[in-house]
Amino acid sequence: xxxxxxxxxxxxxxxxxxxxxxxxxxxxxxxxxxxxxxxxxxxxxxxxxxxxxxxxxxxxxxxxxxxxxxxxxxxxxxxxxxxxxxxxxxxxxxxxxxxxxxxxxxxxxxxxxxxxxxxxxxxxxxxxxxxxxxxxxxxxxxxxxxxxxxxxxxxxxxxxxxxxxxxxxxxxxxxxxxxxxxxxxxxxxxx
Amino acid sequence: xxxxxxxxxxxxxxxxxxxxxxxxxxxxxxxxxxxxxxxxxxxxxxxxxxxxxxxxxxxxxxxxxxxxxxxxxxxxxxxxxxxxxxxxxxxxxxxxxxxxxxxxxxxxxxxxxxxxxxxxxxxxxxxxxxxxxxxxxxxxxxxxxxxxxxxxxxxxxxxxxxxxxxxxxxxxxxxxxxxxxxxxxxxxxxxxxxxxxxxxxxxxxxxxxxxxxxxxxxxxxxxxxxxxxxxxxxxxxxxxxxxxxxxxxxxxxxxxxxxxxxxxxxxxxxxxxxxxxxxxxxxxxxxxxxxxx
Numbered sequence: 001x002x003x004x005x006x007x008x009x010x011x012x013x014x015x016x017x018x019x020x021x022x023x024x025x026x027x028x029x030x031x032x033x034x035x036x037x038x039x040x041x042x043x044x045x046x047x048x049x050x051x052x053x054x055x056x057x058x059x060x061x062x063x064x065x066x067x068x069x070x071x072x073x074x075x076x077x078x079x080x081x082x083x084x085x086x087x088x089x090x091x092x093x094x095x096x097x098x099x100x101x102x103x104x105x106x107x108x109x110x111x112x113x114x115x116x117x118x119x120x121x122x123x124x125x126x127x128x129x130x131x132x133x134x135x136x137x138x139x140x141x142x143x144x145x146x147x148x149x150x151x152x153x154x155x156x157x158x159x160x161x162x163x164x165x166x167x168x169x170x171x172x173x174x175x176x177x178x179x180x181x182x183x184x185x186x187x188x189x190x191x
Numbered sequence: 192x193x194x195x196x197x198x199x200x201x202x203x204x205x206x207x208x209x210x211x212x213x214x215x216x217x218x219x220x221x222x223x224x225x226x227x228x229x230x231x232x233x234x235x236x237x238x239x240x241x242x243x244x245x246x247x248x249x250x251x252x253x254x255x256x257x258x259x260x261x262x263x264x265x266x267x268x269x270x271x272x273x274x275x276x277x278x279x280x281x282x283x284x285x286x287x288x289x290x291x292x293x294x295x296x297x298x299x300x301x302x303x304x305x306x307x308x309x310x311x312x313x314x315x316x317x318x319x320x321x322x323x324x325x326x327x328x329x330x331x332x333x334x335x336x337x338x339x340x341x342x343x344x345x346x347x348x349x350x351x352x353x354x355x356x357x358x359x360x361x362x363x364x365x366x367x368x369x370x371x372x373x374x375x376x377x378x379x380x381x382x383x384x385x386x387x388x389x390x391x392x393x394x395x396x397x398x399x400x401x402x403x404x405x406x407x408x409x410x411x412x413x414x415x416x417x418x419x420x421x422x423x424x425x426x427x428x429x430x431x432x433x434x435x436x437x438x439x440x441x442x443x444x445x446x447x448x449x450x451x452x453x454x455x456x457x458x459x460x461x462x463x464x465x466x467x468x469x470x471x472x473x474x475x476x477x478x479x480x481x482x483x484x
Binding site: 058062063066067068071074075078079082085086089090092093094096158159160161 | 196200207210214219220311312313315316
């Protein structure tokens with residue numbers, strides 16, 4: 001039941017994008033087409049899960065024993081950047097079709113604060129490894145859901161007549177705000 | 192404490208760098224260096240006119256697949272074909288320069304209006320509503336889907352009719368694929384005659400809705416000495432190869448025969464100059480959706 005609640009709250013109630021406002025660059029930049037949004041969401045899911053597990057182990061076995069908690073941000077950034085590079089090389093060699101579809105998004109994820117955000121959040125919430133793993137999956141599914149919904153709406157904008165001043169990014173930002181408000185309604189779901 | 196921090200950071204940095212450098216060796220993917228050279232030789236428009244996803248995809252295919260000719264890049268034309276042939280060691284072959292052509296003279300034909308359209312200002316959207324606001328289902332809807340799709344700014348809308356600048360057109364075919372009514376066609380730049388109508392309706396139906404449209408009477412088909420004209424689905428099809436091969440000795444008899452004057456000599460009539468200001472203008476205010484209604 002706890003796991004179920006963790007999933008529901010991470011996807012809907014505390015959505016990483018719409019409730020915690022992390023990872024807004026790809027949310028606005030890669031949400032013009034559904035296919036692109038799904039690619040980006042899948043890439044983020046893959047990297048978030050991997051990064052959370054690795055940073056968890058580094059925190060537990062390197063930083064905590066030496067009381068280096070204050071270096072958390074810089075060490076996590078270093079690890080995530082290296083990890084994304086490694087994943088890019090690995091996919092290029094081992095799974096070329098996946099690399100081709102994700103290739104352009106992978107380097108972008110290096111600077112995606114949702115990845116760093118989830119890695120730090122699981123430390124703040126003091127989850128164990130298994131819960132961190134599940135939380136990272138749920139949080140990235142929330143990201144995927146939000147970006148795909150956004151892409152679906154923005155695809156409709158293409159065939160809708162908008163005032164010139166609202167075309168493009170302005171309508172995207174307004175939509176992001178409205179979606180965020182809509183997701184606030186989930187707050188009452190879990191006490 | 193400072194020492195521990197420095198050692199940890201350097202240590203982690205060193206470990207990450209080592210893993211990455213080992214990985215870059217182990218996971219190195221050997222890429223054909225010629226792909227980059229061929230890609231650079233291409234115009235980089237990624238228009239898809241060659242039938243591949245982009246310039247790099249075409250470069251990879253032309254290098255690896257013996258059946259892909261080096262002259263598929265229509266945006267680059269003969270010069271690029273020659274360069275790609277040199278780089279790949281394939282025979283360049285001849286490239287017939289093509290140009291996009293609009294088979295519709297809606298304004299001249301005073302095409303009847305079926306209904307006032309108020310909705311998404313795209314041709315594809317308008318077409319969904321009973322084939323569009325014009326009485327002719329094969330006329331230019333004029334919302335400029337092709338203008339937006341054209342990667343080379345070679346089209347513009349005037350009087351709800353698309354115009355093409357042959358000087359800018361690279362014959363990539365993007366507009367042809369975009370037009371929901373199929374009124375755009377790629378024809379050889381040297382083409383001598385062309386029919387300015389793309390209706391597939393029968394003669395009477397065309398007469399009812401357009402003063403200029405082709406009624407598929409077949410007079411031109413009978414008169415053409417080169418046998419270059421045919422009627423398919425009530426629409427005139429011209430075999431430009433046969434027409435050009437026959438040459439001007441026929442004195443364009445098809446043009447003089449056509450009772451509706453819808454078959455016309457192409458040069459220099461087709462070359463319509465682009466307007467001096469804002470070539471890609473799309474009239475957005477023509478069909479206004481009343482948001483307050």
